[in-house]
Amino acid sequence: MLNAVKRYSLQVRLLLATTFVLTLARAITLPYLVVYLAQNFDLDISAIGLIIGGALIVASLLSLYGGYLIDTLRSYTVIIASTLVFAVAFVGAVVSRELSLFFTSLVLINLALAVVDIAAKAGFCTLLGLEERAEVFSIKYTLSNVAYAVGPFLGVALIMLDDHLPFLVSALLGLAMCLSYRRWGERSAPARLDGSPQAGFFSVGGQLLKDRRLICFTLGGALSAVVFGQFTAYLSQYLVVTLDATQAAHYISYLVATNAITVIALQYVIGRRISSRHLMPWLMAGMVLFLAGLLGFSLAQSLLVWCLAMLVFTLGEIIVIPAEYMFIDRIAPEHLRGVYYGAQNLSNLGAALGPVMCGFALAHLVPVATFYLLIGSVLLAALFYYLGARH
Structure with a gap:
């Protein structure tokens, strides 16, 4: 790198x-x-x-x-x-x-x-x-x-x-x-x-609202961010409810370390290989890895299984984030790249929603339902990505 x-x-x-x-x-x-x-x-x-x-x-x-x-x-x-x-x-x-x-x-x-x-x-x-852009996006994220x-x-x-x-x-x-x-x-x-x-800001905003590809990918990005944007927050919430406080803190420290080591070790290696000509297969692969990771979380009964599920989950994160950057790069007009990336940044709203949604699930449903809601979010994100690419 x-x-x-x-x-x-x-x-x-x-x-x-x-x-x-x-x-x-x-x-x-x-x-x-x-x-x-x-x-x-x-x-x-x-x-x-x-x-x-x-x-x-x-x-x-x-x-x-x-x-x-x-x-x-x-x-x-x-x-x-x-x-x-x-x-x-x-x-x-x-x-x-x-x-x-x-x-x-x-x-x-x-x-x-x-x-x-x-x-x-x-x-x-x-x-x-x-x-060259896939490589530099991966370096930046690393x-x-x-x-x-x-x-x-x-x-x-x-x-x-x-x-x-x-x-x-x-x-x-x-x-x-x-x-x-x-x-x-x-x-x-x-x-x-x-x-x-x-053009004026509101005129540009009107132009953005007419771009169905951007709307679909912004919605897909927000729904994806529900899952990976603040995963430490909802995993901490889940572990505190299902384990004692000391064991939960022990688990979350290992999970954060697994995520960080995986990203630092593999982000550049994988991200630089994402091709702008095959973005949808890459994105769908990332969605599948998210689903596998969340299923692993829902079934995990030991620290080893939790860490293996986090490894798979993180591979999805490694793929999805640079692929989203590249798709926005592909559809953005040269004179509106800034505002298109600004629209993509609205996915942070999804990151803010994740812990709130999971807190509601933990308070009113069985704890494992948290992961089923997140799986639903991944499936909806994949649908919006597909609609955006089709347009």
Whole structure:
């Protein structure tokens, strides 16, 4: 993978580095966010979930306009502004004494990260040929998983030194990438490829609503994200209900480690082989692996079976995420790549829905019904992917 990165131009490497560092900065605060909200704002667990999930939902909706800005303005300008907002928002989170200000800071952190992510995807499509994009999407996703594997450990170490250090270090990382992009980012790239005036945001939104392929793939992506977006949350919920707390914590630690090791080891190897000419077979293979993994979870009676099911489940994740990127790349008009990727980012709404749906199932149905609901979500996602490809 490192040899592949060395072959890329400075601009591609800079986009990869920017998304990696910002994701790392976000991951550093993850282990302490729940504790910080409980200690500083005296919130119960349901209110904390509402704050964290609500911030992600609001940021996902606003990222659609962020994608529009990427198509309208220079990517250089948008990335500089987003990384600066990212840094300032972490400072705002530290100094805020009002819950509304802290919530606004969380929204801005998630929004800035989403906009930079969209800019990176659009930039890869501009800077690289069609056949090279599967590889770079896989590298980007691998780096994101490395960041989420390393970040929480750094966050825990920083917390031991000072309660506010995770937020301040994350702010410094955002500022460092802002200055780095200001120094080495491509300033001469035009905002528009053809120089024609950009349509208004609502006009562009109307155009998106007419693209049935985009609608189907956005719905398919949201339903897929219900399954893999926050799988640790619903697996933790299930294990706490079916096992004692100590055993549940033991199981979930092994499952998270299995997922991280599998992604880091195999994402690049598998993802670079996904061909734009055979996206639907790849996507359907990913759906089948999700189904097999969920069935394995529903039948698992030992830690070994849980880990094997997680391995199969993660293989589906490895395939589906870059394949979704490539499909959006294939259908997006050149002048609307940003807003198309912004629409794809709405799949985060599905990620926010997953734990809520599973919590309802655990409260009102037999525990194993959780996995049957998730299997239904996978089947619906596969149907929407098929409809999108047919159009």
